[in-house]
Amino acid sequence: MDINEAVDALGGLAQETRLKVFRLLVRAGFNGMAAGDIAKAVGIPKNTLSSHLAILARANLVQARKEGRSMIYAVDLEGTRALLSFLVEDCCQGDPSVCGPLIETTLATCCSE
Template identity: 55%
Template sequence: METEPAILALAALAQSTRLDVFRLLVKHEPEGLAAGEIAKALAVPQNTMSAHLAVLSRAGLVSARRISRSIVYRADLARFQAVMSFLVNDCCQGRPEICAPLIESITPCCPPKRKGKAHAGSHV
């Protein structure tokens, strides 16, 4: 991922309503959630929410598809992953010793193979 889209994504997430929206949509993967339900869930006027959703959409962090009268939004986890990778690379820059601890600190959150514990390490 290049710098410009990464900045767009960071800016999109650097706003409390939008961060809440993204969290909500992640929680509702993979079904997604209609615009109106998002607005209701977060107690924000629909047109205001529409503007925020447009920002997230422009940043590529969410996708939208019309279903009947509703427009259902979904979090784009692949894009989110790309943004995270971009940031980690900023940290690494050919010097693994710098951010190996970073990797270790976030890895326990998602044990890739193991299923014994799965404590989700939510507060690291």
């Protein structure tokens, strides 16, 4: 991930509703949630949610899949992993072996299929 992609991803999260949606989807795990359920849980209209989800998707933080008539949204693991890795790539004097396993273990545990 380059710095511009990181800025886009962080910008996607730098709004209260989008951060709530992202955290909700992190808790939902791989199965994700239907758009209507997300709107209900966050307490916003579906059309407002749609624009927030589009911003998060462009930032590679969420992805959608169609199941029947529903759109199911889940955390984009690769995009989230890339952002977390970017944020800690210089930790411990640039030794990625210190923080890398933490990211892999956390994402594998919370968001595995």
